[in-house]
Amino acid sequence: MMKKTIGFLALSVVLATTSCKQGSVSDKITDEDMKTVEADKNLAGKLPKVKFDKEFHDFGTIAEGVVVETEFIVTNVGESDLLIFEAKGSCGCTVPEPPKDPIKPGESAPIKVAFDSKGKPGNQEKTVTLTTNTEILHEMFRIKANVTPMAK
Known part of the structure; x- marks a missing residue:
């Protein structure tokens, strides 16, 4: 859950810092940003239970x-x-x-x-x-x- 939140916050920061500039927001999100979000999603399944x-x-x-x-x-x-x-x-x-x-x-x-x-x-x-x-x-x-x- 915490990893998901961190990934979401990282993506939110990227969106917030790029949304005030000209051009499409989606153009500003890098492949590396998306890999970080995906990695955070995958970690959630590897928690103890x-x-x-x-x-x-x-x-x-x-x-x-x-x-x-x-x-x-x-x-x-x-x-x-x-x-x-x-x-x-x-x-x-x-x-x-x-x-x-x-x-x-x-x-x-x-x-x-x-x-x-x-x-x-x-x-x-x-x-x-x-x-x-x-x-x-x-x-x-x-x-x-x-x-x-x-x-x-």
Whole structure:
């Protein structure tokens, strides 16, 4: 997506700088400009792409104060290395641990997720958002738990 944008911007600059002069704009666009735009289009197909083994995990009913963990397996089904720049839970009670190394095309890696139910009675649903180098830039999965309150 970013490569497409750069190519489009480059072509826009060429058009903008030539449109105020006499002559046809199409006469001013060189073969090299068109090759750059085509190369940018081709790169978009070679981005990494994420596939999860699951996009949702239900811990079921747990007691308040318990920390539970699960693991999501992320597979790179794209054509270049997958980079996970950041993994963030929707609240501080949800802590993901993404892989630190790039995930090569065709390879998989675990993302561990811990949920701390302390102070979270009732039905809980949290998301984990990954910031990546995929075309959509953000990937997401969810966890859920029914937390029974502590006896007072």
